[in-house]
Amino acid sequence: xxxxxxxxxxxxxxxxxxxxxxxxxxxxxxxxxxxxxxxxxxxxxxxxxxxxxxxxxxxxxxxxxxxxxxxxxxxxxxxxxxxxxxxxxxxxxxxxxxxxxxxxxxxxxxxxxxxxxxxxxxxxxxxxxxxxxxxxxxxxxxxxxxxxxxxxxxxxxxxxxxxxxxxxxxxxxxxxxxxxxxxxxxxxxxxxxxxxxxxxxxxxxxxxxxxxxxxxxxxxxxxxxxxxxxxxxxxxxxxxxxxxxxxxxxxxxxxxxxxxxxxxxxxxxxxxxxxxxxxxxxxxxxxxxxxxxxxxxxxxxxxxxxxxxxxxxxxxxxxxxxxxxxxxxxxxxxxxxxx
Numbered sequence: 001x002x003x004x005x006x007x008x009x010x011x012x013x014x015x016x017x018x019x020x021x022x023x024x025x026x027x028x029x030x031x032x033x034x035x036x037x038x039x040x041x042x043x044x045x046x047x048x049x050x051x052x053x054x055x056x057x058x059x060x061x062x063x064x065x066x067x068x069x070x071x072x073x074x075x076x077x078x079x080x081x082x083x084x085x086x087x088x089x090x091x092x093x094x095x096x097x098x099x100x101x102x103x104x105x106x107x108x109x110x111x112x113x114x115x116x117x118x119x120x121x122x123x124x125x126x127x128x129x130x131x132x133x134x135x136x137x138x139x140x141x142x143x144x145x146x147x148x149x150x151x152x153x154x155x156x157x158x159x160x161x162x163x164x165x166x167x168x169x170x171x172x173x174x175x176x177x178x179x180x181x182x183x184x185x186x187x188x189x190x191x192x193x194x195x196x197x198x199x200x201x202x203x204x205x206x207x208x209x210x211x212x213x214x215x216x217x218x219x220x221x222x223x224x225x226x227x228x229x230x231x232x233x234x235x236x237x238x239x240x241x242x243x244x245x246x247x248x249x250x251x252x253x254x255x256x257x258x259x260x261x262x263x264x265x266x267x268x269x270x271x272x273x274x275x276x277x278x279x280x281x282x283x284x285x286x287x288x289x290x291x292x293x294x295x296x297x298x299x300x301x302x303x304x305x306x307x308x309x310x311x312x313x314x315x316x317x318x319x320x321x322x323x324x325x326x327x328x329x330x331x332x333x334x335x336x337x338x339x
Contacts, residue, residue: 002078002318003029003070005102006311009095010087010115011142012036012051014058016066017307018077019125021315028125029070031301031308034058041181045171046141052090059098066307077106081314084112084325085335086142092331100327109324113153113313114335115305116143119271121152121316122309127296131267134296137256139280140272140305141167141182144252146211146259147337149269152316157339158259159211166248167274169215173222173244177237187241188277194242196279199225201247211255218247249280257287267294271309276300 001022008015018030036054040046067073082099085092096112103110120136136147136155144165147155164172167184174183179190201221204214222244229235252274260268268288274280281297288295302308 002315003072003076004079004081004311004314004318005077006307006309006314007080007082007095007099008118008305008307008310009055009091010083010085011091011305012040012046012054013305014055014062015305015307015310016062017309017311018066018070018072019308019311019315021319025128026124026312026315028308029072030066031306032062032066032069033306034062037182044175044181046088048088048090051088052094055091055094059094074102074106077102077108079109079111079314079318080106081111081113081310081317083115083118083310084329085332086115087333089331089333092333096329096331104327109318110327110329111314111317111322112325112329113310113317114337116145116147116337117153117155118309118313120147120149120155120269121313122271122302122306123269123296123298124316125308125312126298126302130269134265134267134269135256135259135263137252137268137270138272139166139252139270139274141165141171143272144213144215145337146255148263148265153313153322154338157337159213159255161213161215162205163214163216164219166213166215166252167272169219169248170274172219173241176223176226177235177240178232184274184277187245188279190238191241191245191279194236194238194240196242196246198236198239199243201225201243203247203251206251206254211259213251213255215248218244245277245279249277249283252280253284253287256284257291257293260293261291266292267296270295270297271303273304275303
C-alpha cells in the first residue's frame with residue numbers, strides 16, 4: 001500500500017489530493033481545492049498573475065486541509081505527484097516548486113505528470129482500473145482533445161481543437177449573454193429552461209472525417225445571431241444557451257463515438273471541466289448505449305481541475321514501478337501528448 005500526494009496548479013484551482021493505492025486499485029482519501037475563480041470573475045477570464053499569487057497563498061492551507069481530511073501526516077506520504085504541464089507557466093511553477101520541496105524534504109520520489117493524462121486517470125478513483133485500451137474525450141477551458149488511451153500516463157492524440165476549446169467557447173458565449181464567469185455552469189443551468197432545437201447553430205468540422213474540433217465559428221455564429229436583437233431584453237437567453245450547448249455536445253459525442261468504433265475500443269472515458277455539463281453527459285450516455293459502448297465519466301467534482309486526478313495518475317506510476325522524475329524537472333506550459 002502507498003500514499004500518494006498530488007498537486008495541481010495548472011490554472012486557477014489549487015488542488016491537493018491524497019490517494020491510497022494497492023493491489024486492488026486506488027482509494028481517494030482527500031481532495032482539497034482552493035479556487036481563485038471569484039477573483040478572476042471581474043475580469044471575465046483567468047488572469048495569470050492573479051492565479052499565480054493565489055496558488056502561493058493557498059498552497060499550505062490547502063495541503064494542511066488535505067492531510068487533516070485523510071487523517072495522515074507528511075511523514076506518511078510515500079510519493080509526490082505534480083502537474084508538470086500544460087497550463088499557465090507561472091501557476092505551474094508554484095505547484096512544481098512546492099512538489100520538489102516536499103519530495104526533497106521527505107526524501108520521497110517525485111512524479112511529474114501530464115495534465116490531460118490526469119483527467120483520464122481520475123476516473124479510476126470512481127470506476128476502477130482502466131481497460132487495456134479506450135478512447136478519452138478531454139474537454140475543458142483550455143483543451144478539447146480525443147485521445148487513444150493505451151498507456152494512461154501518455155494518451156495518444158487522435159484529434160484536438162484547431163481554434164477555441166469547448167470550455168473557452170462556453171465562457172465567451174456566457175460573456176455575450178452577460179451571464180458572468182465561469183460560463184460553463186451558468187450556461188448549463190440556464191439551458192435547462194430552453195429549447196435545444198430553437199436555433200440551428202453550426203457544427204464545426206462535424207462531417208470532415210477527422211477527429212479534430214472547431215468551436216470558433218460556433219461562437220461567432222452566436223454573436224451574429226445576438227446582433228440581430230437591438231434590445232438585449234428581447235433575447236431568448238435560455239433558447240440560445242440550450243441551442244449552443246446542443247451544438248457543442250453533438251459534435252463532441254459524435255466524434256468520440258466514431259473514434260471508439262474506428263479503433264474497435266468498447267469504452268469511452270470523458271474528462272475535463274466540460275465533462276460536468278449535463279447535456280454532454282446525457283447525450284454521451286444515449287449514444288454510447290445505442291452503439292453498445294461503455295461510458296465512464298467521473299462525478300462532476302472530479303471533472304474540474306483537482307489534486308485527486310494528479311494523485312491518481314501518480315498512483316498508477318508508483319504501481320508500475322515507473323522511474324521517478326528528476327528534482328530539476330521543468331514546468332512546461334506547452335507540454336504535448338504523443339501523436
